[in-house]
Amino acid sequence: xxxxxxxxxxxxxxxxxxxxxxxxxxxxxxxxxxxxxxxxxxxxxxxxxxxxxxxxxxxxxxxxxxxxxxxxxxxxxxxxxxxxxxxxxxxxxxxxxxxxxx
Amino acid sequence: xxxxxxxxxxxxxxxxxxxxxxxxxxxxxxxxxxxxxxxxxxxxxxxxxxxxxxxxxxxxxxxxxxxxxxxxxxxxxxxxxxxxxxxxxxxxxxxxxxxxxxxxxxxxxxxxxxxxxxxxxxxxxxxxxxxxxxxxxxxxxxxxxxxxxxxxxxxxxxxxxxxxxxxxxxxxxxxxxxxxxxxxxxxxxxxxxxxxxxxxxxxxxxxxxxxxxxxxxxxxxxxxxxxxxxxxxxxxxxxxxxxxxxxxxxxxxxxxxxxxxxxxxxxxxxxxxxxxxxxxxxxxxxxxxxxxxxxxxxxxxxxxxxxxxxxxxxxxxxxxxxxxxxxxxxxxxxxxxxxxxxxxxxxxxxxxxxxxxxxxxxxxxxxxxxxxxxxxxxxxxxxxxxxxxxxxxxxxxxxxxxxxxxxxxxxxxxxxxxxxxxxxxxxxxxxxxxxxxxxxxxxxxxxxxxxxxxxxxxxxxxxxxxxxxxxxxxxxxxxxxxxxxxxxxxxxxxxxxxxxxxxxxxxxxxxxxxxxxxxxxxxxxxxxxxxxxxxxxxxxxxxxxxxxxxxxxxxxxxxxxxxxxxxxxxxxxxxxxxxxxxxxxxxxxxxxxxxxxxxxxxxxxxxxxxxxxxxxxxxxxxxxxxxxxxxxxxxxxxxxxx
Numbered sequence: 062x063x064x065x066x067x068x069x070x071x072x073x074x075x076x077x078x079x080x081x082x083x084x085x086x087x088x089x090x091x092x093x094x095x096x097x098x099x100x101x102x103x104x105x106x107x108x109x110x111x112x113x114x115x116x117x118x119x120x121x122x123x124x125x126x127x128x129x130x131x132x133x134x135x136x137x138x139x140x141x142x143x144x145x146x147x148x149x150x151x152x153x154x155x156x157x158x159x160x161x162x163x
Numbered sequence: 164x165x166x167x168x169x170x171x172x173x174x175x176x177x178x179x180x181x182x183x184x185x186x187x188x189x190x191x192x193x194x195x196x197x198x199x200x201x202x203x204x205x206x207x208x209x210x211x212x213x214x215x216x217x218x219x220x221x222x223x224x225x226x227x228x229x230x231x232x233x234x235x236x237x238x239x240x241x242x243x244x245x246x247x248x249x250x251x252x253x254x255x256x257x258x259x260x261x262x263x264x265x266x267x268x269x270x271x272x273x274x275x276x277x278x279x280x281x282x283x284x285x286x287x288x289x290x291x292x293x294x295x296x297x298x299x300x301x302x303x304x305x306x307x308x309x310x311x312x313x314x315x316x317x318x319x320x321x322x323x324x325x326x327x328x329x330x331x332x333x334x335x336x337x338x339x340x341x342x343x344x345x346x347x348x349x350x351x352x353x354x355x356x357x358x359x360x361x362x363x364x365x366x367x368x369x370x371x372x373x374x375x376x377x378x379x380x381x382x383x384x385x386x387x388x389x390x391x392x393x394x395x396x397x398x399x400x401x402x403x404x405x406x407x408x409x410x411x412x413x414x415x416x417x418x419x420x421x422x423x424x425x426x427x428x429x430x431x432x433x434x435x436x437x438x439x440x441x442x443x444x445x446x447x448x449x450x451x452x453x454x455x456x457x458x459x460x461x462x463x464x465x466x467x468x469x470x471x472x473x474x475x476x477x478x479x480x481x482x483x484x485x486x487x488x489x490x491x492x493x494x495x496x497x498x499x500x501x502x503x504x505x506x507x508x509x510x511x512x513x514x515x516x517x518x519x520x521x522x523x524x525x526x527x528x529x530x531x532x533x534x535x536x537x538x539x540x541x542x543x544x545x546x547x548x549x550x551x552x553x554x555x556x557x558x559x560x561x562x563x564x565x566x567x568x569x570x571x572x573x574x575x576x577x578x579x580x581x582x583x584x585x586x587x588x589x590x591x592x593x594x595x596x597x598x599x600x601x602x603x604x605x606x607x608x609x610x611x612x613x614x615x616x617x618x619x620x621x622x623x624x625x626x627x628x629x630x631x632x633x634x635x636x637x638x639x640x641x642x643x644x645x646x647x648x649x650x651x652x653x654x655x656x657x658x659x660x661x662x663x664x665x666x667x668x669x670x671x672x673x674x675x676x677x678x679x680x681x682x683x684x685x686x687x688x689x690x691x692x693x694x695x696x697x698x699x700x701x702x703x704x705x706x707x708x709x710x711x712x713x714x715x716x717x718x719x720x721x722x723x724x725x726x727x728x729x730x731x732x733x734x735x736x737x738x739x740x741x742x743x744x745x746x747x748x749x750x751x752x753x754x755x756x757x758x759x760x761x762x763x764x765x766x767x768x769x770x771x772x773x774x775x776x777x778x779x780x781x782x783x784x785x786x787x788x789x790x791x792x793x794x795x796x797x798x799x800x801x802x803x804x805x
Binding site for chain 2: 080083084092155156158160161162
């Protein structure tokens with residue numbers, strides 16, 4: 062029997078993987094992908110809570126759909142920025158792109 | 164017609180305002196405006212005279228000026244025969260002097276200003292004679308004093324002229340102080356300023372005799388100052404530093420007669436107080452004698468005339484003090500014409516010769532016929548030669564003086580008459596006859612322009628005929644005219660007329676012998692009477708005396724106070740100033756070190772901390788993420804922990 066805790070554990074693992082990716086990846090696209098992982102961890106949480114705590118209401122699912130939409134939009138903008146950065150610097154390694162500093 | 168006589172003084176005031184505000188830049192226009200105004204005043208005065216002649220009662224027009232609870236101060240005009248006479252005298256002389264001045268002052272850089280002052284004077288003088296109460300008369304009294312000051316010092320570039328103006332102003336002010344106190348005393352007893360009300364109360368005996376006497380003497384002090392009577396006579400000779408037409412108008416014919424007018428106006432007061440009246444008579448007689456004796460030896464043509472004026476004013480005071488209202492005012496009128504003529508004639512001579520010293524003149528008769536003839540007519544008139552106007556008025560004074568129980572006044576009057584005719588003809592003979600003493604100046608001498616000689620001729624006409632209104636055998640003459648409410652006239656005394664004529668002729672004869680024929684040497688007399696001559700020549704040392712007993716102590720006191728000011732008051736002020744400077748320096752230090760230090764220090768702190776804190780902004784993405792992560796972690800921990 063798969064309980065709520067299983068789902069939460071999965072989501073936590075997924076989230077940690079995302080965090081780890083953000084910390085360790087140097088590639089901007091890799092960071093973006095890690096962020097998507099964290100979104101999806103959150104989505105799993107939403108849906109799991111919705112299913113187990115308020116099965117009659119669809120609030121969690123609806124929220125998950127919103128998150129997916131936002132994530133898509135965010136990915137679009139971020140990818141556009143990444144492309145522009147690449148055009149400019151011929152580089153997408155975030156360690157090298159540190160001009161926005163003191 | 165009488166109702167509109169307030170216009171008479173107002174027109175010259177308007178002329179003054181117009182000249183000052185609009186036509187100052189245009190001398191010719193200014194003089195026309197001024198002359199026009201005074202001519203209009205004259206034209207308005209003539210019907211007033213005729214109206215009063217027909218119906219010689221006092222008429223009064225007034226309005227309330229200041230209304231205090233239970234006490235009002237009014238402004239208004241009082242027209243009685245005395246006023247009508249004064250109106251004629253003032254407007255005629257003023258008009259002629261205005262016209263004469265066009266010639267005399269031609270080319271003066273302050274021509275417009277001169278005429279504005281003349282207009283202002285005319286306004287003030289006409290206001291003075293029209294006043295119906297003591298308050299108003301005092302205002303105009305001071306105004307004429309002011310214009311006198313302005314005109315004496317008209318050529319203020321000359322220090323003597325400026326000093327003479329100050330002297331005149333301060334000396335007359337001394338008398339005016341008494342006048343003011345006298346007015347207040349009288350008014351506080353009577354409860355009103357109005358002349359007629361006060362005089363009615365006096366006649367009804369409502370005012371205590373003591374107050375009456377004191378206030379009469381104090382009011383007379385004002386007249387003493389204005390009419391240059393002893394002991395305040397010293398300003399008038401110095402006033403001759405002003406332009407000669409001014410001397411003629413103000414310091415001979417009109418303003419100096421204001422004191423006589425005042426005593427005549429307040430005749431009821433003096434009639435009620437015999438001791439005050441006696442003081443008036445004594446001062447008048449003494450002044451007449453004193454000034455005439457000084458006039459004997461002066462060498463400045465205008466100064467001789469000035470002393471003559473003082474002497475004649477003393478005559479008028481003598482007459483008024485002895486109750487001779489007719490005699491005093493009659494002589495005032497005739498004197499105004501012939502003395503104005505004498506001054507204008509002297510002005511004409513000065514204009515031609517550019518000197519005041521009679522010993523630089525001489526032999527001018529053929530060169531300046533009109534001036535000389537008119538001058539001699541005026542001299543005959545002032546000497547009292549039958550039938551010129553001076554004869555009739557002087558005779559009135561003799562008649563009044565002979566009415567006094569003691570003969571002293573008559574003797575003084577006769578002596579003065581003798582001296583008068585002597586010094587006048589001394590002037591005439593030295594100036595117009597004999598040999599020219601200064602050839603250069605003589606050659607440049609010429610008759611004055613028409614605008615100056617015509618006023619001379621008109622005044623000569625008046626000097627001959629103006630006195631005829633007072634011929635004693637005409638019972639409807641001047642005397643019954645001024646004394647409208649109780650007609651009174653002394654019978655003409657033939658023996659007095661004879662004495663007066665003989666005395667005048669002998670004065671003229673003596674002058675003729677000394678200064679024309681040279682039969683008696685003036686120098687010999689001078690040597691023989693060296694001491695009296697010196698005293699007279701130095702005017703009895705009055706100026707020196709006043710300087711020693713009044714001016715020097717005042718200057719000494721002023722110097723003392725100056726030192727006090729410098730030593731104590733200035734020291735205190737400076738000490739306070741220095742203290743303030745010290746205080747400000749302390750505050751300045753506080754401001755620049757504490758306040759500015761605080762403000763700058765705050766800025767410094769932010770700047771410094773900013774320069775360290777900005778290092779956090781690394782630009783490295785992973786750093787940011789790490790911080791965000793741990794930040795969120797901290798928030799969560801705190802949230803759960805709490």
